[in-house]
Amino acid sequence: MCMTTPAPKPWEHTKSGQGSAADPLAARFVSSLDYDKRLYPHDIKGSIAHARMLEHVNLITPDDLKEIERGLNEIESEITDQGDAWPGWKVELEDVHMCIEAALIEKTGDAGRKLHTGRSRNDQVALDLILWLEDAVGEFKDRLLDLIGELLLLSESAGTIVMPSYTHLQRAQPIVVGAELLAWSDAFERCIWRTDGIGKLSPIGSGAIAGSALSLDRSKTEGLLYPAVEGVSTNSIDSTASRDAALDFAYALSMTSMWLSRWAEQWIIYSTTEFGFITLDDLYTTGSSMMPQKQNPDMLELIRGKTGLVYGSLMALLTMCKGLPIGYNRDLQEDKRHVFAAYDSVCDCLDMATRIVKTTKFNEEKIKQGLDKGFLDATSLAEYLVTKGVPFRTAHQVVGKLVQACRDKGYEKLSLLTLDDFNAACPDKKVVEKDVYDWLGPENVVKRYQSAGNAGLSGFKEQLKAWKDRLGNTGQSE
Numbered sequence: 515m516c517m518t519t520p521a522p523k524p525w526e527h528t529k530s531g532q533g534s535a536a537d538p539l540a541a542r543f544v545s546s547l548d549y550d551k552r553l554y555p556h557d558i559k560g561s562i563a564h565a566r567m568l569e570h571v572n573l574i575t576p577d578d579l580k581e582i583e584r585g586l587n588e589i590e591s592e593i594t595d596q597g598d599a600w601p602g603w604k605v606e607l608e609d610v611h612m613c614i615e616a617a618l619i620e621k622t623g624d625a626g627r628k629l630h631t632g633r634s635r636n637d638q639v640a641l642d643l644i645l646w647l648e649d650a651v652g653e654f655k656d657r658l659l660d661l662i663g664e665l666l667l668l669s670e671s672a673g674t675i676v677m678p679s680y681t682h683l684q685r686a687q688p689i690v691v692g693a694e695l696l697a698w699s700d701a702f703e704r705c706i707w708r709t710d711g712i713g714k715l716s717p718i719g720s721g722a723i724a725g726s727a728l729s730l731d732r733s734k735t736e737g738l739l740y741p742a743v744e745g746v747s748t749n750s751i752d753s754t755a756s757r758d759a760a761l762d763f764a765y766a767l768s769m770t771s772m773w774l775s776r777w778a779e780q781w782i783i784y785s786t787t788e789f790g791f792i793t794l795d796d797l798y799t800t801g802s803s804m805m806p807q808k809q810n811p812d813m814l815e816l817i818r819g820k821t822g823l824v825y826g827s828l829m830a831l832l833t834m835c836k837g838l839p840i841g842y843n844r845d846l847q848e849d850k851r852h853v854f855a856a857y858d859s860v861c862d863c864l865d866m867a868t869r870i871v872k873t874t875k876f877n878e879e880k881i882k883q884g885l886d887k888g889f890l891d892a893t894s895l896a897e898y899l900v901t902k903g904v905p906f907r908t909a910h911q912v913v914g915k916l917v918q919a920c921r922d923k924g925y926e927k928l929s930l931l932t933l934d935d936f937n938a939a940c941p942d943k944k945v946v947e948k949d950v951y952d953w954l955g956p957e958n959v960v961k962r963y964q965s966a967g968n969a970g971l972s973g974f975k976e977q978l979k980a981w982k983d984r985l986g987n988t989g990q991s992e
């Protein structure tokens with residue numbers, strides 16, 4: 515057969531010789547180059563390991579390997595230098611894998627033509643994703659640690675300020691600021707744990723779906739890629755059909771977004787005039803185009819708002835996979851679009867959160883002014899009665915009545931009541947003594963908590979110490 519123009523896709527063998535590259539819309543539609551270009555260092559790393567394995571099992575010669583390594587290293591520096599302007603990016607070649615392979619063949623001829631021995635883009639792209647995840651997870655953890663580091667620093671400076679806690683956004687019990695800051699740290703630490711073990715099995719050598727009749731040594735390739743991978747996947751069909759690594763990471767990112775969003779919401783509330791618990795730095799507020807006095811917490815609002823994109827990515831991935839027959843289907847190409855978008859967004863949010871924590875001030879005076887509102891010490895009074903032998907349910911009723919009595923008299927504080935008032939409300943009239951006043955008032959209450967993990971002074975101090983022991987120091991960020 516004689517073709518006038520060479521097929522733009524050397525792996526397509528069509529009657530016309532042109533195939534899907536002949537329609538520009540089809541060429542663009544099938545291409546993932548826009549978003550998978552960023553995989554080039556991982557693609558090259560995987561290809562070098564694959565080539566070394568091929569040489570090890572005598573499927574290519576040492577000279578072939580030398581040529582392949584030289585060519586791939588050159589391509590890597592060219593792309594690093596030229597970025598999007600690298601002439602090897604050709605939309606008609608569909609993706610990062612084929613652009614790099616075509617450039618390699620141009621540089622090395624037959625040596626480059628041997629690189630794809632025993633592999634398919636299906637196992638290649640699965641490996642690239644896993645190698646990318648190693649870097650991405652590392653970056654993600656570092657960013658979370660930076661944020662945790664700033665939360666710890668803030669808890670060291672403002673941690674002993676007494677503040678109200680809230681359930682149902684109604685005043686609950688007194689706590690110290692540090693305990694709440696460390697609550698966020700615990701949640702963000704779990705976001706780190708969620709990434710443990712994601713995508714640690716090497717799919718390369720699974721080929722298109724069924725493996726290969728050639729004498730590939732998959733453990734050799736895996737060894738060359740350790741620690742990005744820590745084992746060889748066990749089933750070639752599953753290895754090329756699944757995107758669980760992308761989904762696991764998207765879930766970890768979604769949970770991080772969820773926690774960032776809750777934290778952002780909390781601090782938006784705390785920064786209102788009505789609360790005034792914190793002051794955000796001018797750097798992280800913006801003005802209104804109409805109302806000259808405004809300082810809006812836009813950065814926090816955007817952290818909250820960007821959660822939609824991240825959840826959307828997880829939902830897109832789940833939906834993308836749900837109808838697929840086992841084996842590779844082109845739908846899977848869309849995975850990277852979503853996981854990259856979610857990752858980029860969460861990284862931005864984490865960096866922004868770190869800066870906000872670093873520059874925010876807790877307003878001790880303002881918090882103190884309102885501390886007597888809401889009978890924060892009511893539970894403490896019930897626990898005092900328990901220490902005097904009153905069953906908790908009875909104590910709860912007694913204190914409920916006392917709070918009502920205060921409201922009737924226009925008192926804001928339980929400590930304004932006399933011993934006679936207290937005893938009159940109790941079934942056994944003699945239990946309340948002078949020491950009751952040591953259990954009242956938010957400042958006293960935060961000193962009394964003793965249960966493990968409490969949100970008062972002792973719990974905060976123990977948790978801070980544990981954090982410092984765990985991290986070595988508190989200042990993780992710049």
Ligand code: ARG
Binds near residue numbers: 639844847
């Ligand atoms: N760019 C593709 C992806 O990301 C590569 C796999 C193409 N495989 C195929 N059999 N057409 O999924």
